[in-house]
Amino acid sequence: MRNAATTIICLLAWAVAFAPVADAAKTKPPAKRVVLGTTQLNGDQAQFAVTYTLGKVDPLNVTLDSAVYTVEPQMIGTGIYSVDAGEKLLVLNYTLHNPNPRERGLGWSTFEINAVDAKDTNWRFCTAVGMDATKETCNMSLKPAQKTKVYTIIKVPAKGEIPKLMFQSRDKLVLRYDLRGKVKPLPAPIADPSDPTGGTALESVPAQMGTFYPMRELFGKIDSVTFTTDKVNGRAPAKGKRYAVILGTARNNLTVKLSYAWGTFRPTLSVADGGEIRWNGTTIYPTRDETVSATLAPGQEVRFRWFFEVPSDLGLQSLAVRQGNGRSYSYDLSAMK
The missing domain is CATH 2.60.40.1240 (Immunoglobulin-like)
Structure with a gap:
């Protein structure tokens, strides 16, 4: 009997000692999940x-x-x-x-x-x-x-x-x-017609002669492209060749003075066989064989002339013009045979 009583007392003591631990384990809340980072500003x-x-x-x-x-x-x-x-x-x-x-x-x-x-x-x-x-x-x-x-x-x-x-x-x-649908879109022909939002600006813009376009700081236009076998800048074209002569205008639309020199605008002339004619790096005035160099006051314009020596039997394809790293403006010259 004494052994049985002792056994019962030990069992009761064990239950009392371990029951709170078991209950606590059952009711312990889960660990809070921590996410590092910042919250959005108010x-x-x-x-x-x-x-x-x-x-x-x-x-x-x-x-x-x-x-x-x-x-x-x-x-x-x-x-x-x-x-x-x-x-x-x-x-x-x-x-x-x-x-x-x-x-x-x-x-x-x-x-x-x-x-x-x-x-x-x-x-x-x-x-x-x-x-x-x-x-x-x-x-x-x-x-x-x-x-x-x-x-x-x-x-x-x-x-x-x-x-x-x-x-x-x-x-x-x-x-x-x-801002979606609320910003005034880009105008033609700058805007990419494939983007209905009007929010994409073409990097190569189809251009029309006689129209000013924003080159970068300056505005520019191409006035005409013609062929000649006469002397330009003191030299006649080589035998079997002719000059493609390009006349253009640069204008300062800003309120500060801007410079225009021989390399301010740069042309790329493509011909009908798919090749390009290298530019000679010369920009001269339309009526005299002197290198263009001008400081343009606000609203002032200067006219310029480029010339390329091309084979007499080879037509033109296109002319691309850009200022610095600005977008290119491309003129279709495929009608010039």
């Missing part, structure tokens, strides 16, 4: 033409008025913003309003502005903001309740529309805009 899904207050410490009211794609050179103050062949510009026009009971300073760093492409790559604004009325750099103070219209520029890829835009205040509050 902000609103914003709309065009709607005013939002951005920032808490030193707030400003902002209204995105419009946006446009372009490949034409733009200016803020004396800064020139132009594009290479694989780029276009996104120009943003917006209104700022001071809701504070005190003056509020404005400058390029008032907001951080980024466009986001379809691949989720961020494209930062040009770190300059212009005054819409004067195109001067924005560096001013807004009085209480005062408004001003400004603009900025973002260089983005030539291909595809830009779907997202973000304005961020200094205290990390954000406005997010869906």
